[in-house]
Structures are given as structure tokens and as C-alpha cells.
Amino acid sequence: MDYLIFWEWLSFAARWLHVITAIAWIGSSFYFIALDLGLRRHPKLAPGVNGEEWQVHGGGFYHIQKYMVAPAHMPEHLIWFKWESYFTWLSGFVLLCIVYYAGADLYLIDRDVLDVSTPVAILISLASLSVGWLIYDALCRSPLAAHDTALMVILYGVIVFMAWGYTHLFTGRAAFLHLGAFTATIMSANVFLLIIPNQKKVVADLIAGKNPDPKLGKQAKQRSTHNNYLTLPVIFLMLSNHYPLATSTQFNWVIAALIFIMGVLMRHYFNSRHANAGNPHWTWLASTILFIVIIWLSTVPKALTGGDQKVSRGAEPFMNAANFPQVRDTVMGRCSMCHSAEPSWEGIMMPPKGVRLDTDELIATHASEIYLQAGASHAMPPGNLTRITDEERALLVSWYRGARTERVP
Structure with missing residues (x-):
């Protein structure tokens, strides 16, 4: 698994x-x-009782009393x-x-x-x-x-x-x-x-x-x-x-x-x-x-900086992978219009979840998320609005799995 x-x-x-x-x-x-x-208080309450309430729920009546x-x-x-x-x-x-x-x-x-x-x-x-x-x-x-x-x-x-x-x-x-x-x-x-x-x-x-x-x-x-x-x-x-x-x-x-x-x-x-x-x-x-x-x-x-953007110390193997140029082109063409410092997709003001994918370093840093969201599943792009193909998804999976074995812990 x-x-x-x-x-x-x-x-x-x-x-x-x-x-x-x-x-x-x-x-x-x-x-x-x-x-x-909401407890009701009246003189007829039993000794020690601070209040009571009658409630109805699920077809039944409940009589609740509270002792202070x-x-x-x-x-x-x-x-x-x-x-x-x-x-x-x-x-x-x-x-x-x-x-x-x-x-x-x-x-x-x-x-x-x-x-x-x-x-x-x-x-x-x-x-x-x-x-x-x-x-x-x-x-x-x-x-x-x-x-x-x-x-x-x-x-x-x-x-x-x-x-x-x-x-x-x-x-x-x-x-x-x-x-x-x-x-x-x-x-x-x-x-x-x-x-x-x-x-x-x-x-x-x-x-x-x-x-x-x-x-x-x-x-x-x-x-x-x-x-x-x-x-x-x-x-x-x-x-x-x-x-x-x-x-x-x-x-x-x-x-x-x-x-x-x-x-x-x-x-x-x-x-x-x-x-x-x-x-x-x-x-x-x-x-x-x-x-x-x-x-x-x-x-x-x-404030509009696109969230917390930093490069993971384990990103190098993903950038050094032989198929990274193709992966970068896929991500830039299918994802970066939303996941960038200044999204170009209409209605998107900031990159979703603060994740930017507009540089090689950031793409490599978010490799696992790209793999999960657009490779192992079809969660991204939403509704496949950018028409990512099955071949491109397979590329993302191959890239991640291949580079992961070389990743520094």
C-alpha cells in the first residue's frame, strides 16, 4: 500500500x-x-430542587429537575x-x-x-x-x-x-x-x-x-x-x-x-x-x-502574499527528477492560474489554501499534495475546468513515486 x-x-x-x-x-x-x-422556579418545588423544566422531543415528554x-x-x-x-x-x-x-x-x-x-x-x-x-x-x-x-x-x-x-x-x-x-x-x-x-x-x-x-x-x-x-x-x-x-x-x-x-x-x-x-x-x-x-x-x-510560502528541505529530489520539466509544464498549465501569488482565474483572490505552484521550488515543495489532489484522485482541478488529461495525471503519479524514493527524510 x-x-x-x-x-x-x-x-x-x-x-x-x-x-x-x-x-x-x-x-x-x-x-x-x-x-x-431555562429552568422554571416556583414554591411547589421539592426541597433542594433549584428548578425544573418540561420538554418534548421525539414524541415523548421529559420532566427534568436540577438540584443546586x-x-x-x-x-x-x-x-x-x-x-x-x-x-x-x-x-x-x-x-x-x-x-x-x-x-x-x-x-x-x-x-x-x-x-x-x-x-x-x-x-x-x-x-x-x-x-x-x-x-x-x-x-x-x-x-x-x-x-x-x-x-x-x-x-x-x-x-x-x-x-x-x-x-x-x-x-x-x-x-x-x-x-x-x-x-x-x-x-x-x-x-x-x-x-x-x-x-x-x-x-x-x-x-x-x-x-x-x-x-x-x-x-x-x-x-x-x-x-x-x-x-x-x-x-x-x-x-x-x-x-x-x-x-x-x-x-x-x-x-x-x-x-x-x-x-x-x-x-x-x-x-x-x-x-x-x-x-x-x-x-x-x-x-x-x-x-x-x-x-x-x-x-x-x-497582506496579499499568497500565504505561507517556503521551500521544503526535501524538495530537491522532486526538482531533480528526469520528468520534472514535463511536470512543471503540466502544473503551470493546469494549476497555476489559481495557485499563484496573483491568481488569474476570475473570482479567485488568493491561492486556495494558500498553496502557490508558480515556481519550480514551490511545485516540488507541494509534491505530495499535487500527487494526492491531481494524481491519485481527481479532486483538482475542480470539475476538471482546465481539462487535465489522464496521461498528465499519470505523469504526476510517476513523478512523485519515482522521486520519493530519493527524497531526503
Whole structure:
């Protein structure tokens, strides 16, 4: 089996698992936040019950009650919502390893930004994810925890700093991905290191016949609320690698910072509606204005560089291949009208995914992508608009497979 084909499918499988688990985590998180905010309170509630809700779904009625601290006795059957979070983070980390660590020379390291070796770049990546949680947890355990608004403002400052910092460490694409992973690590660690442990302490107290500490629930609630507001920006950052106008322009870190504000505004709207606390339509106007600002920032002339363009250290065998002149002519004639610094194809403003194929070096650098997209599959050109022939596709396959055996690791 072709190694690259296997690796591509492995990446696809990890991405699919990541999406599935993320849907499960985000879905349950949004549901419980909406449920919590929409609980009805009245004098006839049983002792200890903080609110209740009647819901209808799938042809059945559900009667849900919430105990602010815990019920008087431990229920016989208790469902824990934790594995969705754990597997979302784990599958995301596996995907990070497959795409960015294994492909560090192409996707992680930008030698015009920071010229480091692959092991050093990976260590920086891992350290940043760990340090992010430590800073966040320390702030949440400080006296600031009693002041939600002040805490959120300071946390936002940390995120903005990390957005700026990542763009000075990695490629633009990797910077956005890492900012998303930085935030997602905080969210998953909240579940693993505080929310679930606090709930286990409550359960242990119930079994022992003790009254649980109300602070445990309050701490878990605060972290859960943070997760709720961080979710939408993380989704944007995880999808951003498809859009070089977001990741690979001059003010990419500002764009990322504004996306966090938009995400908070959107969640504020839905949270307000669920809590019957009004209908803040102004959040949509504010989000629209911010999005227009983002569009403008992405089109500042100096920014239109076509993304992160660098030559891989293993590109030489592909340029030295005997059939490279024919390959170059094929790519220039079938692909470079879109994949160039200034695309000539109508409606294409920047090279798709920031990939340029307008020089020998860049064609050789992206050899594996050319092979996968236009040789092993017919994904490119879209709809075969440039009429690439079967013989030309076979040429790309022969070129890649022949040169790969001589490629320097």
C-alpha cells in the first residue's frame, strides 16, 4: 500500500473521529447551558430542587429537575458527561500529530518567522498548550474568580497575546490551529481536572452521608460557563485552515482576536434568549460590524502574499527528477492560474489554501499534495475546468513515486 495514501486516510479517520466527538461534546454542552438557563422556579418545588423544566422531543415528554448542590440521596443510576470532552481533545491531539508534527517542515515551521528544527518546534507547541492551562487555572483560583467580568477581560487579554505570539512562532495556518488547540486544552482540562473531580467529591459526600460543599458546584459552574463562551471561536479556528484570507494575512492575529469577541456576542444572544432575559438583537449588529472589519483586515494590500510560502528541505529530489520539466509544464498549465501569488482565474483572490505552484521550488515543495489532489484522485482541478488529461495525471503519479524514493527524510 502507498504510504502517503495510508497516511492521508489515517488523517481523514482522525479528523472524522474528532468531528464526531466534538459534535457530541458541543451538543451536550449547549443543551445543558440552555436547560440550566431555562429552568422554571416556583414554591411547589421539592426541597433542594433549584428548578425544573418540561420538554418534548421525539414524541415523548421529559420532566427534568436540577438540584443546586445535590439530592438528599445518591440516585441508583447516574450518567456522567465527560467522555465526549476527553475524546474530542485526544482525537484533536492525534490529528495535530499527524498533520502538523509529522508534516512540520511544510505546515508547522515558517523559517521566515522562526528558523528552528522540527523537534524544537514540536516542543514549543507542546509547552504552549501546557502553559496555557496553568495560567488559566491560576487566574481562576486567584481572587479574580469572585469577579466574573474582570476575570473574563484578563483571560481575553491572555488569548490576544497568544494569538499574536503564535503568529511569531509558526505558519499562519499553524498559528490559528494552535490558538484553537490552546483554547480547547483549557476547555477539556476544565472538565478533566475540575468539573468531574468536583462532581466526584459531591458523589462521595452523598455516599458517606455528608452534606456536599456548595463551592464545588459553583466552581464547576464557572468553568462550564467559560467553556460555553469559548466554543464558537474554537470551531472557527479549527475550520480556518481552509481559508488563507483568515490565517495567512498581515493582521491574522487581530482577526483571531476579533473572532473571540464575535463568539462571545453570539453566545450572549442565545444565552439571553434561553434565560428569558431579553432579546439582544444588538449582538447581531455588533457581530456584523466586526465581520466587516475582519474582511477589510484580510484585504490590506500588504497582506496579499499568497500565504505561507517556503521551500521544503526535501524538495530537491522532486526538482531533480528526469520528468520534472514535463511536470512543471503540466502544473503551470493546469494549476497555476489559481495557485499563484496573483491568481488569474476570475473570482479567485488568493491561492486556495494558500498553496502557490508558480515556481519550480514551490511545485516540488507541494509534491505530495499535487500527487494526492491531481494524481491519485481527481479532486483538482475542480470539475476538471482546465481539462487535465489522464496521461498528465499519470505523469504526476510517476513523478512523485519515482522521486520519493530519493527524497531526503
